[in-house]
Amino acid sequence: MSENNQTKNCGICGKLVIATPSAWVHEGAGTVEQKCRKCGWSGGQVGKFINCPRCGDATELVDDHTAS
Ligand SMILES: [Zn+2]
Numbered sequence: 093m094s095e096n097n098q099t100k101n102c103g104i105c106g107k108l109v110i111a112t113p114s115a116w117v118h119e120g121a122g123t124v125e126q127k128c129r130k131c132g133w134s135g136g137q138v139g140k141f142i143n144c145p146r147c148g149d150a151t152e153l154v155d156d157h158t159a160s
């Protein structure tokens with residue numbers, strides 16, 4: 093088994109990002125890192141959260157940045 097995944101650290105948040113054919117993706121998460129302006133949570137998943145996983149707010153959860 094060879095390791096073909098190309099990885100580096102995100103230029104914006106410093107987390108590990110993985111190269112996919114279409115874009116850089118945060119490890120275990122989606123292309124876009126989301127941030128809650130209410131409680132300060134940040135993170136992502138494949139797809140997007142509708143509500144903040146920490147406080148449940150839906151209106152203050154915004155896209156923070158795209159993996160780069
Ligand atoms: Zn990032």
Ligand SMILES: [Zn+2]
Nearest residue numbers: 128131144147
């Ligand atoms: Zn929150």
